[in-house]
Amino acid sequence: MAAVDSEAAEPELPSCTGCRRRKLRCSRQTPACSNCERLQVACSYDGQRNKPGLKGGVVDSLSQRLARRSTGYLEQLFTVEGFPSFPEHVLVDLMRDMVDAYFVRIHIWVPMLHELAIRSALDDAEKRETLMVVLRAMTMASLRFLCIGGRRPSTEYVDALVKKLKREVLLAAMAGLQIENVQALIILAFMEIGDGNMAAAWPLIGSLTRTVEYLGLSVESDDRPDRPALVPTIAALPATQNWLDEEERRRVFWNVFILDRWNTSLTASDVSRRLPVDGGNWFHNKPAETPYFGIWDRSAATIRTPTAPLPTHHESPVRKTRSTAARRPALMDSRRWDGHGGDSMTNVGAFGYYIESIESLSQVTSGFLQESISSRNPSELSSWLTRFKEIDLRLVQWKMHLPNQWKDSGMSRGNMPGVMDPNMTIANANHNISMILLHQMIAYPSADVRYLRLPSQLSAETCLDAALETTSIIQQYLRGLGPNRPVSPQMGICAFVSAKLLLGATEDSRRLVHVYSTDKRQTACETVHHQYYKIRLQDQFMLIVEALEQMHGHWRAMFDEAAGEPLDQRPQPSFFSQLAQQLLMLQRDMYNNPDRQMSMTGSSAELTPSVLPQPPHLVPTLGHQAQEQDPSNSQEQFRSEAPQAGKGANGKTIASNGVEHEPHNVAQFSAFSDMLMDNDFLDMDRIISFEDMMYPANLGNN
Structure with missing residues (x-):
């Protein structure tokens, strides 16, 4: 009976430990199962059965694998060969700090990434994988501002990782046509410009301008026409799912547009885009409509083609007809049109006005300064002066139509009183240097047009006011800037243009000139204004050089915020330091070559003092106001600036520069000059003044 009970109990035994370990079917024989006998190993039964479900340690193993996968992308972002890797908790902190640094320091100058969308995507593995190229670009741009364990990483580590990420x-x-790829290249191009690597930036910008056109980013999604093509193009970008996606693509295009204005490639025929909405609506995902912005049609705007003196309405291509498109003015501005006859600029923020100011600056350089004319051709001279007056009027109207909260760079805003908006600050500075570049041709006329009666004194005062006010605006912005807050390279351009106008000697150089030089030598190291109007502005010039050096320090993150002192590190160049060095070289060149005339457009030519014009006496202060004159005499003073012409032996008029002109041509030239002498032109308020910002700033400080 006992034997029967033993045989009945045998099948209830669990598998032996050896079979369970080898995952073999156990015969459950005693004293040894068939598998253990065959393998000649000890067979033992522990009398316990495995519980159903996952075995012990499996969950922990899976959790560790998932954790490694979720933090693996962090190692890709912050690990570089030749340097030790970081623990997981350090990588997590680095990632958080990197995102914070990017949106605080870089995003304001290239506002195209939606902060909330980026932060939420970091917790989604699929979205994060799509964004990896953007995350690499963000890390590359922000790395110089990060701390690891409370200390700044070594310069060698930063340089090596930045090189790898680039x-x-x-x-x-370059491996695909995704919107994320375009965003990453925009960040890279922006940083290359700021670092002074222009040779690396231009190929990127050239690629970006063609890519945004191919992807259809230069046109609103509702306005894209179906154009026949020899080879069907691939619809690279899927349709947008919501307003937020459409606004993001709109901002991607406008950031490429800003980069492109450095060397214009995009034309009006390529672009049909609304201006970006203000940052508040975008951040909080509040849909709002903005007007279309028509850019300058360079192909139509030759010096002989009249431009639109007033802002014109720009309809969507869907509403356009062929006839209206053919009659489109060369310079378009759709700022006040919303498709229903209303004004939708209320939804446009500082970034939109920054875009407009960049386009105005491009109109001055490409539509006026770079146009070649013949001084002996009355028709071309007339068109040249007409273009000057038209662009001048457009700039004045842009300033006049600015909302009150933006005339002072946003210091009077209710939500941030006393704080200068970065984009609006540069927009106002862009306006002022546009006035400098436009009026310099009248203020400092070349020898072949100096016989014309031009309001040179008025234009010289305009240039001087604009340069001084731009200097004040930049200084005020830098004073309110926290440590290691980079500024846009465009602000460096504004400072550079202003400094060239104010170029003069330092105090020491002036004393050296006084002690060791002849009277002729005293014309060295003096400003462009001093060459023409005997004005010394060397102090203001040095303030701008110092401002550029401050911008360089902000860009290179040369301040240790934890220690509260500058970093002791090897100097690295930047776009701003290059501009400062160029200004100092120009200053030395003027000292060593007192007879050299500096051109505001970048070239220089030998010019003796004998051919410089002799204008009426003008004694301005270091402020933006010149010595007051009798308004009733302004017309006569401006007219007196024209050099006296004489008669040649053949009856032709000989201008002061020695160029002969037919009598009827001289009469025509006088008529051209008269249109610049009317009181409406002379009395325009052209410059955005720093004093306009003082009242709201004081309110914000009280």
């Missing part, structure tokens, strides 16, 4: 961004971004 290479990875280029390889990934």
Whole structure:
């Protein structure tokens, strides 16, 4: 009976430990199962059965694998060969700090990434994988501002990782036509310009301008026409799912547009885009409509083609007819049109006005300064002066139509009183240097047009006011800037243009000139104004050089915020330091070559003092106001600036520069000059003044 009970109990035994370990079917024999006998190993039964479900340690193993996968992308972003890797908790902190640094320091100058969308995507593995090229670009741009364990990483580590990330961004971004690739290249191009690597930036910008056109980003999604093509194009970008996606693509285009204005490639025929909505609506995902912005049609705007003196309405291509498109003015401005006859500029923020100011600056350089004319051709001279007056009027109207909260760079805003908006600050500075570049041709006329009666004194005062006010605006902005807050390279351009106008000697150089030089030598190291109007502005010039050096320090993050003192590190160049060095070289050149005339457009030519014009006496202060004169005499003073002409032996008029002109041509030239002498032109308020910002700033401080 006992034997029967033993045989009945045998099948209830669990598998032996050896079979369970080898995952073999156990015969459950005693004293040894068939598998253990065959393998000649000890067989033992522990009398316990495995519980159903996952075995012990499996969950922990899976959790560790998932954790490694979720933090693996962090190692890609912050690990570089030749330097030790970081623990997981340090990588997590680095990622958080990197995102914070990017949106605080870089995003304001290239506002195209939606902060909330980026932060939420970091917790989604699929979205994060799509954004990896953008995350690499963000890390590359922000790395110099980060701390690891409370200390700044070594310069060698930063340089090595930035080099690695740049290479990875280029390889990934050039491998496809995704919106993320375009965003990454925009960040890379922006940083290359700021670092002074122009040779690396231009190929990126050239690629970006063609890419945004191919992807259809230069046109609103509702306005894209179906155009026949020899080879069907691939619809690279999927349709947008919501307003937020459409606004993001709109901002991507406008950021490429800003980069492109450095060397214009995009034309009006390529672009049909609304201006970006203000940052508040975009951040909080509040849909709002903005007007279309028509850019300058360079192909139509030759010096002989009249431009629109007033802002014109720009309809969507869907509403356009062929006839209206053919009659489109060369310079378009749709700022006040919303498709229903209303004014939708209320939804446009500082970034939109920044775009407008960049386009105005491009109109001055490409539509006026770079146009070649013949001084002996009355028709071309007439068109040249007409273009000057038209662009001048457009700039004045842009200033006049600015909302009150933006005339002072946003210091009177209710939500941030006393704080200068970065984009609006540069927009106002862009306006002022546009006036400098436009009026310099009248203020400092070349020898071949100096026989014309031009309001040179008025234009010289305009240039001087604009340069001084731009200097004050930049200084005020830098004073309110926290440590290691980079500024846009465009602000460096504004400072550079102003400094060239104010170029003069330092105090020491002036004393050296006084002690060791002849009277002729005293014309060295003096401003462009001093060459023409005997004005010394060397102090203001040095303030701008110092401002550029401050911008360089902000860009290179040369201040240790934790220690509260500058970093002791090897100097690295930047776009701003290059501009400062160029200004100092120009200053030395003027000292060593007192007879050299500096051109505001970048070239220089030998010019003796004997051919410089002799204008009426003008004694301005270091402020933006010149010595007061009798308004009733302003017309006569401006007219007196024209050099006296004489009669040649053949009856032709000989201008002061020695160029002969037919009598009827001289009469025509006088008529051209008269249109610049009317009181409406002379009395225009052209310059955005720093004093306009003082009252709201004081309110914000009380």
